[in-house]
Amino acid sequence: MLKDLPRYECLLEAAKQFPDLDPSATEVYLHLLRTSDDAFGALTAHLHRAGLSQGRFTVLMLLIDKGTGCARASTPAELADRSGVTRATMTGLIDTLERDGLVSREPDLADRRMMSVKLTAKGEALIHDYLPGHFRRTAALVEPLTENERKTLVKLLAKIMGQAAVLSAQPADAVPAGIT
Amino acid sequence: MLKDLPRYECLLEAAKQFPDLDPSATEVYLHLLRTSDDAFGALTAHLHRAGLSQGRFTVLMLLIDKGTGCARASTPAELADRSGVTRATMTGLIDTLERDGLVSREPDLADRRMMSVKLTAKGEALIHDYLPGHFRRTAALVEPLTENERKTLVKLLAKIMGQAAVLSAQPADAVPAGIT
DNA sequence: CTTTTTTAGTTAGGCTCCTAATCATAAGCA
């Protein structure tokens, strides 16, 4: 990822050599990645201080079962699917979380292929201690945006998300003229 | 990263247990990360097909010296700084790029601590072949947004970027009341 | 009831990224 975003004149200059380069689209794309990375990095620094990583944090969040209003996950397969990582990666994550005493792994009695993953008391204490600060920092990140601006932002991001889904669905070397 | 974003009611429910949780802020944050990841993933799939990764691609882009309107980089340290990775990581990236014949590494005659990194003919051919499709896909991602929406999006993202910088600058456990 | 297919989880090996430590060279200073 580029640390310093190119100036717009720079994109215009590059567009002379590459007719396919859409300067405003490239600017949006680079700002999106840069902002996401910065926002993510600002919160991840605190995660690391708590001995967590994004993957570990996501797993712990999915294992919380009280007061979240959402169904919790329990098997490695479900955790992997909902975390957006492969099952192999989830095995590794659970390995280290178990090593650190934050989760426990028990065989499922009904289906002997499956394992049941649970938060330990230590894991539950850690995530519940961590969350309030995490939510405050998240709020601080978005703080200067009005409620209307937040709605607008989510709406615009959703459009790009939709395009990304379209683009990922047609992995061939298409995209010659325009995909809508 | 959560694969499926939580529904808004779910955030409202969770906010009952965590008073610090700002539902609209969390929604923005999660949408930002999810969108960035999806957009990035859509383009990265093509990078992988070309035998590249985001890190390798960024290095090659920084090494292009013609018609980009931007100064090119040449030393590992500068490549690392502008790529946003550590120098150790850059050493590894250049190792594999050199192994694959895409870049070459030569000692700097003036300062014998430094190395000079250059694109090989093969590397230059690869990146120049790759870029047009890359730019078309980038344009496709943003295609449904009008020019005004693009400006709005960049402006809103810039606000969050600014907050991320503030948040990263004060790594202590601050953020109790509000940071502006 | 046996064989095949599917599913859950893991292992093995690779890439990218990190931090910390090391080495050589250059630059600043008494």
Place this chain on the structure above:
DNA sequence: TGCTTATGATTAGGAGCCTAACTAAAAAAG
């Protein structure tokens, strides 16, 4: 000049992510 500090690059070791191959158990098919 000689010593100390700063800088460029690398190495070593670790974590998280991937794909591909494997094991065991359940489900489906004959």
